Amino acid sequence: MPVAAGRRGDAEELDARFQERRTQVPVLAQRAEAEGIAAIRSPEDMVPLLFPHTTYKSYPESLVAKGRWAQMNRWLDSLSTYRVENVDVSGVEDVDGWIARLEAAGHLASSSSGTSGKNSFLNKTKRDRDVSLRNFVECLTALGMPPERTWHVLPLGPPTSVTSHRIFRDMVVGAYHRPDGIAVAEKAAPEGHHRYMARLTAMRRAMADGTARPDEVAAFEAEAARRQAEVTERLGRIADQVIAHRAERMFFTTTFPLAFRLCEALAERGLAEGDLTGDNALSSGGGLKGLALPPDYRSRISRTLNVAPERLLHYYSMQELNVRMPKCPEGRYHVPPQLTLFVLDRDGESFAEVSDGQVEGRAAFFDMTVDGRWGGTISGDRIRADLTGCPCGGPGPTVFDEITRYSDLPDGDKITCAGTIDAYVRGFVDA
Known part of the structure; x- marks a missing residue:
C-alpha cells in the first residue's frame, strides 16, 4: 500500500x-x-x-x-x-x-x-539554497523564534571553506545575532576541505589494507590530533564567553556531539546545571555521525544549556x-x-x-x-x-x-x- x-x-x-x-x-x-x-x-x-x-x-x-x-x-x-x-x-x-x-x-x-x-x-x-535558508528560518519562526537580532548566536562548528556552510552561518548570524553579541575570535578557515577529506579517506583505506607506511600513519595521526586540539581550544573559548554571559539568551547552532562537548567544557570550568539562566535556544539536525554519547545526552545538553523544548529545533533531513x-x-x-x-x-x-x-x-x-x-x-x-x-x-x-x-x-x-x-x-x- x-x-x-x-x-x-x-x-x-x-x-x-x-x-x-x-x-x-x-x-x-x-x-x-x-x-x-x-x-x-x-x-x-x-x-x-x-x-x-x-x-x-x-x-x-x-x-x-x-x-x-x-x-x-x-x-x-x-x-x-x-x-x-x-x-x-x-x-x-x-x-x-x-x-x-x-x-x-x-x-x-x-x-x-x-x-x-x-x-x-x-x-x-x-x-535551492535560498529555499533551504528560508525553510530554516520558517522552522524557527514556527517555534516562536522569528528573525530578531536579540540573541548571542554561537555556531559551535569550526570555520570552514565550504561555501554552503559559510552562507548558512552568515544567514543565521545576520538574522538573529545582536549587534553587541559575543564575537568568538576565529582562525582562518582551512583551505582545501575536499582535498583534506580525500587524503583522509585514502589514508583510512591504506591503514585498513595494511599498505600505509609508518611515517604516513604518524603524520596522519598528528594532523588529526592537531585538528581535534583546535576544536577543543575553540569550544573552550566559547565556554568562557557563555559563562561570562550566563544570564543572557544564547542561540547555539551545532550538532549534538559538539553541543555535548561544549557542555563538558562548561562542566570543567565549574558550571553546574541551572547556572545558565538565559532563555537559550538550540538548533541541530542529524544524528551522532557514529560517535558514542551517553543515552541521556539530549536531556543533559538541554539542562546544561538551559534549552526548553519550545526553543529546541531538532530536525530530520538530508x-x-x-x-x-x-x-x-x-x-x-x-x-x-x-x-x-x-x-x-x-x-x-x-x-x-x-x-x-x-x-x-x-x-x-x-x-x-x-x-x-x-x-x-x-x-x-x-x-x-x-x-x-x-x-x-x-x-x-x-x-x-x-x-x-x-x-x-x-x-x-x-x-x-x-x-x-x-x-x-x-x-x-x-x-
Whole structure:
C-alpha cells in the first residue's frame, strides 16, 4: 500500500514535475523509458523513478584520482536540470578547484564530507539554497523564534571553506545575532576541505589494507590530533564567553556531539546545571555521525544549556532535500507540505506494508522545491512512520525518532535499482 504525502493532489503535481524534468535530467529520461513510464498516475509509478542516494556518488573514482574533470562534468550533467558540460575546467587540480569552477558557473554543488568513503556530489542552484535558508528560518519562526537580532548566536562548528556552510552561518548570524553579541575570535578557515577529506579517506583505506607506511600513519595521526586540539581550544573559548554571559539568551547552532562537548567544557570550568539562566535556544539536525554519547545526552545538553523544548529545533533531513522535518514536543518529525513521503521495503522496490496506520521501512522522498536535480530520492534510512496524524495535533504523516542507517545493520545497505541507475550514469560518462 502506498504511503502518504504531505500535500493533496500528489499524483497530478508529481506528474507535472516529472513531465518537466524528464526533458531536463538525462538519467531520469533514460530510467523512465526503460521502465515504460510516460506519466505519473499513481504513487506506484514513482517508485522506479526515485534515485537511490548512492546515485550521487556513482562516478568512477578514477576520474577524481586522475583529474578528469571534463568527464566529471558529464557525470554531473547527467543528473542535473541545467547543463554542466561546458563549465571550464582548464587548470583544475583537485575537487576543491572543480567545485569552485562549478560555483562560478552557477552550479552550487553540494558534497558529502566523505567520512564514510566516497564523496557524493549534488547539483544545486541559488533557488535551492535560498529555499533551504528560508525553510530554516520558517522552522524557527514556527517555534516562536522569528528573525530578531536579540540573541548571542554561537555556531559551535569550526570555520570552514565550504561555501554552503559559510552562507548558512552568515544567514543565521545576520538574522538573529545582536549587534553587541559575543564575537568568538576565529582562525582562518582551512583551505582545501575536499582535498583534506580525500587524503583522509585514502589514508583510512591504506591503514585498513595494511599498505600505509609508518611515517604516513604518524603524520596522519598528528594532523588529526592537531585538528581535534583546535576544536577543543575553540569550544573552550566559547565556554568562557557563555559563562561570562550566563544570564543572557544564547542561540547555539551545532550538532549534538559538539553541543555535548561544549557542555563538558562548561562542566570543567565549574558550571553546574541551572547556572545558565538565559532563555537559550538550540538548533541541530542529524544524528551522532557514529560517535558514542551517553543515552541521556539530549536531556543533559538541554539542562546544561538551559534549552526548553519550545526553543529546541531538532530536525530530520538530508542533503538531497531542501527542507527539514522538525520534531514536535511528542518526539516525532513532521513531514512538511513540500515533501512527499514514501516508505518502501528494504530493497526499495515496492511499498512497505501499512498496519494500523503505521509502517516501517526504507524512507524515500520527493521534494517539490528541488530545482537543480530530480527531486526524488531513496535514502539509506530505516524509519517508522505514522500516517494518521500526531498526538500533538499537527497534520500529515510523522516519522518516529527511531531512525537507523541500513549500512549499520547486518545485511548492509542494498537498493535493488542502484546498480541499474549507476550503469545509466556511467553510460553518459563514457559516451
